Amino acid sequence: MEPREAIDVRDPRRYARVTGDPLDTDSLPPWCYTSDAFHAAERERVLARSWLCVGRVDMLAGAGAYRALDVAGHRVLLVRSEDGTIRALANVCRHRGTKLLEGAGTTRWIRCPFHNWTYGLDGALRGAPDMDATRGFDPTASGLLPYDTGVWNGFLFVRLTPGGPSLEASFGAMTDLFAPFRLADMVTTRTRTYDVQCNWKLFLDVFMEDYHLKAVHGASIAATYIKPAPPETGPGYASIWNPHEGTSGLTSEDRDHAFPPMTGLPASGTRYGWLYPSFAFAVTVDSVWFFEVEPDGPGRSRVAMHMGFPRAIAERNDFAKKAERYYARWHCVLDEDNRVLALQQQGLESPAARAGRYSFLEPVPSRFAQWLVAGVTA
Ligand code: FES
């Protein structure tokens, strides 16, 4: 058996069975989920060059609000300045590299804990004590390095390496598909983080295939999603429309506790979206949920699940109590997925694992695999 780490992960011949109509293809070779070399390649060639979701603009309310995140191995600081602009800055001191802020909060300055260099909310260096004698030191050229940012329907994105299509172009036809749901008017009301024991791609694949519903979600939500429409896919995205009655933000048995649905929706159901490589989200008649997925090496992922509602619902007097049933549904379903994903990862780590064939109910993982391989081998 060929050792996995000896494989040239950028050789297109390695992926000959991955490309084609999903019903003709194999899944990715197992080492795409376990190999350090493959993970380094996908991080550098795909993740670092794509638009990655870093929450929503409503999570940075007011001047000085910040979030410090790890994004594809970069330390990223999201910060809102006095004029309302949201920036993504390298969370790395220009003096000797110390990480500046942690977690989330509100601040007036960005001050380095090591030697007190101080930056404004726009990233400009405002103070550097005892640097007067340093020859040729230019404070104006020592601000925090900026990343590209973009906003789509209130979702905030960062791109770690400049170049490539605009955020709007990347979403393509998904912008029209999601327009009826008025996502820009949603507010994030709850976040829960998970250490998931699987490769980041597996976490996203399961979100966008209907094949596992009966086996994994039989007791929670499988009865809601009875007739998913065929996926709509584009060069860098996929979307699935699941028509159904009521909301999918509650389990079937909690249906009587639903908030009133948004008015003016053209149809009832849930629309799922995946902007490759790592932004997965879903919106139903009264709520939205979405993920920030950060790989932690090839075999583990850190996931933030964010949940939200239209502003009018979130401002209701009975919101906090009723929303708990929604949160319980989302946690329960994610726990169901995460249990089986840990088993999938353990299986894929075995040398006996092989690529497999897809059902007609899982074309999106095949489409994504083809997109990813094109990026890794380019
Ligand atoms: S490393 Fe930040 S001030 Fe020295």
Ligand SMILES: [Fe+2]
């Ligand atoms: Fe699932």
